[in-house]
Amino acid sequence: MPKKKKSPGPTSRLVFPQDEQKHDWLSLLLEGYFITDQGVAKGIELMEKQGAKLACTKGCSHCCATHRSIPAYPLELIGVTWYCTEKLEEPFRTPLLTQLMEHKHGDACAFLIDGVCSIHPLRPMACRQFNVFNKPCEIDEDAYYTRRKDVMNPIKKYTNKAFSVMMPFYGVTDRAQKRHVVENGLMHNMAKDMQNLNWASLARKMMEFDAQIPKN
Ligand code: SF4
Ligand code: SF4
Known part of the structure; x- marks a missing residue:
């Protein structure tokens, strides 16, 4: 019997055991991201089978x-807030504080520090699922508009499953209700635009957290 090919993508999800005990929502979010990342890996595999070559690389x-x-959805924004406040360390923390205070609409993403995503483990689904093939995006190029065929289509089965796993955070626990909400895209009206949010309040929260840490 031929060996079944191992599916691509992460085989285990990111864990924060103590924090997950404190915050019920965190496990839902991390599980949703794990499923999202599996879907992304599968999508990349399918594109590459058709001859496309992933252009996204570290540092791009x-x-x-x-x-x-x-x-980004409310649960994702709570995840970003928690991660920045309680987990993010240097060399990102200090420059991020400044950037969050100064961020305005039209700037690069508030979390991009020296060309690196400072919240990479907790970046939203939209960022995880945006993958471009064949050649890297030019400065100012949004490949979704300039060459749609080079942009990966997220696989609906994985996206829906990821949303479904996160639904209890929004009070939707019944299986049929979850399916109704997810398949009809009812959660999309909860999404916020990260470019339009006031991130100074997050910077202040981070500073309050830092102020509580005892100094040696
Ligand atoms: S989406 Fe474009 S700019 Fe972003 S990592 Fe991929 S190739 Fe680079
Ligand atoms: S949150 Fe998304 S857009 Fe912002 S720096 Fe990270 S990957 Fe880029």
Whole structure:
């Protein structure tokens, strides 16, 4: 019998055991991201089977400066807030504080520090699913509009499953209700545009957290 090919993508999800005990929502979010990442890996595999070559690489970040809107759902924003406040360390923490205080609409993403995503483990689904093939995006190029065929289509089965896993955070626990909400895209009206949010309040929260840490 032929060996079944191992599916691509992460085989285990990111864990924060103590924090997950404190915050019920965190496990839902991390599980949703795990499923999202599996879907992304599968999508990349399918594109590559058709001869396309993934252009996204570590250090490539024009997309984070080009996108005029970056949708994120309430649970994701809570995850970003928690991660920045309680987990983010140097060399990102200090420059991020300054950047969050100064961020305004039209700037690059508030979380892009020296060409690196400072919240990479907790970046939203929209960022995880945006993958471009064949050649890296030019500065100011949004490949979704300039060459749609080079942009990966997220696989609906994985996206829906990821949303479904996160639904209890929004009070939707019944299986049929979850399916109704997800399949009809009812959660999309909850998305906020990260480019339009006032991130100074997050910077203040981070500073309050830092002020509580005892100094040696
Ligand atoms: S989407 Fe474009 S700019 Fe962003 S990592 Fe991929 S190739 Fe680079
Ligand atoms: S959250 Fe991270 S990956 Fe997403 S746009 Fe901002 S810097 Fe880029």
